[in-house]
Amino acid sequence: MPARPSVLFVTDLAYQARGRRYCDEDVFLTSRLRNDFDIALCHPLDAAALMDSFDAVVVRNSGPVLHYQQEYDAFRVRATVRGTRVYNPLSGRGDMAGKQYLLDLTAAGYPVIPTVDRPQDLHMLPAAGQYAVKPKAGADSIGLAFVPQDGLGGLAYGDILVQPRIDFRYEVSFYYVDDAFQYALHAPDPGRRWVLEPYEPTSTDLAFADRFIDWNTLGHGIQRVDACRTQEGELLLVELEDLNPYLSLDLVPDHTRDTFVTSMTASLHRFLDAPPHP
Missing domain, CATH: 3.30.470.20 (ATP-grasp fold, B domain)
Incomplete structure (x- = not known):
């Protein structure tokens, strides 16, 4: 690995998020990471075409992938086939892989908001005044709705999750x-x-x-x-x-922000130095 590895930093600087300025966070992060890495920023739709020229791809505030699901899926396939180092690695079991983990964690007894996706499992949910219904492919509260208990029977199951409204x-x-x-x-x-x-x-x-x-x-x-x-x-x-979590770095003290950048920089170096996955 060269003394200054090259990093393709994937971000949608124009994405409009409620109560957050994605662009400011990524401008700050890249300004600090540039001390250790040669960095270029690109839109998520350009990542697949550009990534072969870099030592690693860092996916940051790239927005909900459901807005460009086909292109994101193609990026994942291309990165996997070519052995591209993607940070976060594409092996994440959380939101990166969809909402299945909420079902898995519920079944395993973890402290998670109880979640089901089949009408025959509704009895597993605690009684509530309302229930949250969300698409399995949702993000950023897109598609979220609340229904009363007597409305659960009429839902179109298959691509939705149901949880009690806590x-x-x-x-x-x-x-x-x-x-x-x-x-x-x-x-x-x-x-x-x-x-x-x-x-x-x-x-x-x-x-x-x-x-x-x-x-x-x-x-x-x-x-x-x-x-x-x-x-x-x-x-x-x-x-x-675990895909592209917004970090709210503008809301933490300076020393906390500095520590985070130091930790991320060290993590990226370890990631680049680690043997590639087969």
Whole structure:
């Protein structure tokens, strides 16, 4: 590997996200990563055509892939066939692979919002005033709807997930580089998901988040564990984001942001130095 590896940094700088400025975060990250890597930025639709000229592809704030699913699938196939180093690696078991993990974790008894995808399994869900119905291929709350219990029988099952609508105190996110916890943020107001504040996790909180990082077995990369705090005080997994998690780096103290960049830089070097997967 050359002294200064080359990195193709995939980002959609024009993507409009509610309450977040993707472009600012990626402009900041690339400005810092440039100290160690030769970096070029590209739109996700251009990644497959450009990636052969780089030592690694880093997928960051590229937006929901359902907006360009065919092209994303082609990128994954091409990267796999050519042995391209993609960060995060394409072996993630969380959102990168769809929402199946919510079903798997429910069946395995993990602390996750109970999730089913078949009408014959509805009895496994706790009673609730409303139920969240979301597409298996959803992202960013696209396609999310709430229905009463008597509306569950008329749903078109097959490509949807059903969960009880949880009355939670707040949402909290835990951010990791590889398997190392970096920082946490929470949204004190349940109705304002992206109005986040720094959060000091307890050892119990971190043990909760670590379980999902361990389950995912992703050796390298950036992950975000999203959870909600129920009225009873329990944490339940909402999402395990391992494709392109937004990091909200503008909301953490300078020293935390610096530590994150240092951790990501070291992780990328380890990733590039590791033997390629067969």
